[in-house]
Amino acid sequence: MITLTADNRTIQAREGSSVLSACLSAGIYIPHLCWLEADAPADAPAACRLCLVEIEGFREPVAACVVTVENGMTVHTGTETVRRLQKTALKLLLSVHRVDCKHCPANKACALQNIAKFLGTGLGCKPFERVLKEPDVDSRHPVLDYYPNRCVLCGICVRVCRQRHQRPLLSFARRGFETVVGCFDADPVAAADCMSCRACLESCPTGALVQRTVVKG
Ligand code: SF4
Ligand code: SF4
């Protein structure tokens, strides 16, 4: 086991685990959206930039999901700098988000709502221009509807789909602000897999994926 200090507490972590995993296991919450529990530090995509922490000896704040724990490490998860950067990361996500919680299936169970609450900003903060995608819903997937303006591009759905299926249906498409999750295979056999799988839908931290009640023929 590795022994480190996080927010003035001595904690222990499994060798090879990430600072994020170590802190969460010790009950120290760090906002995160794109990390999966099984992620080793080298595999974490570090896409959401919400899990920033300061580590003594590091020149700049780092994403806690990609740093491997070391003996004697000292981590600060709630400094002024960390909170400022986390709020900026959240605001960037919200600048491409249609906040309409009342009509969203994730309402009250949404990771984005929880993080906004934790950071004390709420979901109304929008210092950057809001840029929404068209169309508001993509129904190319055989059994799911995808709402790009609720998607935080954490990539979790793409990764779990890849982990479970030899022929994954989900993948990222386009680039930059235009990036979306796309479905590139409307094969009915694969669709049958989706009906019994639902892994993407269940692991999505927001309301971006919704099961369609009427399946396309
Ligand atoms: S994804 Fe979350 S923040 Fe966005 S509209 Fe749905 S409940 Fe609200
Ligand atoms: S659809 Fe959900 S799980 Fe997939 S990238 Fe968007 S927010 Fe993440």
Ligand code: FES
């Ligand atoms: S959880 Fe670390 S960058 Fe998203």
